[in-house]
Amino acid sequence: MAFIKINKENFFHNLSQFTKKIGSKNSIAIVLKDNAYGHGLNLMAKLSAEFGLTKAVVRTTKEAEQIKPYFKYILVLGDKAIAQEPYTFALNSLEDIYKAEKNACVELKVDTGMHRNGIAMHEIEKALKLIEKKELLLVGVMSHNRSADELSSELFWQHKNFLEVKKRIEELVDTQLITYHNFNSATALRLACYNEKFIRLGIGAYGYSELPAIYDTLNLKPVLSLWAKRISTRQLKKGQRVGYGGQFVAPKEMTVSTYDLGYGDGWMRSNSFESFVTAEGLPLLGRVSMDYVILESTKDEVCIFNDALAAGKQLGTISYELMTQLHSDVKRVVT
Numbered sequence: 001m002a003f004i005k006i007n008k009e010n011f012f013h014n015l016s017q018f019t020k021k022i023g024s025k026n027s028i029a030i031v032l033k034d035n036a037y038g039h040g041l042n043l044m045a046k047l048s049a050e051f052g053l054t055k056a057v058v059r060t061t062k063e064a065e066q067i068k069p070y071f072k073y074i075l076v077l078g079d080k081a082i083a084q085e086p087y088t089f090a091l092n093s094l095e096d097i098y099k100a101e102k103n104a105c106v107e108l109k110v111d112t113g114m115h116r117n118g119i120a121m122h123e124i125e126k127a128l129k130l131i132e133k134k135e136l137l138l139v140g141v142m143s144h145n146r147s148a149d150e151l152s153s154e155l156f157w158q159h160k161n162f163l164e165v166k167k168r169i170e171e172l173v174d175t176q177l178i179t180y181h182n183f184n185s186a187t188a189l190r191l192a193c194y195n196e197k198f199i200r201l202g203i204g205a206y207g208y209s210e211l212p213a214i215y216d217t218l219n220l221k222p223v224l225s226l227w228a229k230r231i232s233t234r235q236l237k238k239g240q241r242v243g244y245g246g247q248f249v250a251p252k253e254m255t256v257s258t259y260d261l262g263y264g265d266g267w268m269r270s271n272s273f274e275s276f277v278t279a280e281g282l283p284l285l286g287r288v289s290m291d292y293v294i295l296e297s298t299k300d301e302v303c304i305f306n307d308a309l310a311a312g313k314q315l316g317t318i319s320y321e322l323m324t325q326l327h328s329d330v331k332r333v334v335t
């Protein structure tokens, strides 16, 4: 089966870059949702703890349970709030507050302009009263920026809205216990971080910035690479066709091999007639099968991609999607 290499040195390098910018390892909450962006949840939790991180962000309570031994603080973004240490739960709506279990540690998400999740800014007072009535422990207030990775001033008005949220909440409740956070990777790359208690660091830790090049202030290195193993090799005569639909026609006599990666492993089949070119410069010949691709190579192992940003561009998507869809049962090895 195809396999994934995780470059520990590059992961630590990226974490060091952000640690330097923000000042402390305690000011980074590593985002491990969706199988740690395809890198492997347990593995990346373990490496994060080894580096010295103490905070993590996941999507579900199930993910939180798997990484519990590694962190002091785990924020669950999208599950019912239950009273269970050391988890805290994002409240994405007033309904979430109604559903939350008594004594749960919660973080109120406020919609500052993305209009995806969070209560509206005019609902703050209502939400705070409800949190008190339901006997929840409010430990955080958060928001998410919609355009941090685009070249525009959008981030600035949204950040200003968040400061306004902070001011309003400080007027309404005793806020000693509350931590405010609204920085993702792109925001942390663009703005100064010294006022932040912590940032929620996702894609940057894995080595990517989808920002225009002028924002490349940190030197980030890809952590994940995807590899496939050779299954069989054959000679093609000029004019012979390869794979489903015989889409590829050999322009000359050539030696090709079948490798054990397909869309069943989470690799994209893509309807494009432009073939994907691997990290080693080999085009995938013909259509991608469920479990196989064909390359003009006889090597036992080939690297399909080691830069998800560049690979994603070839396939018309972003690094996030390419990596998160890699199946969790594809083996991950640390190098």
Ligand SMILES: *Cc1c(COP(=O)(O)O)cnc(C)c1O
Pocket: 031, 033, 077, 144, 183, 184, 185, 186, 200, 201, 202, 203, 204
């Ligand atoms: C996924 C996510 C992040 C991390 O975003 P990156 O762009 O990968 O750094 C931060 N906050 C929230 C709420 C998220 O859902």
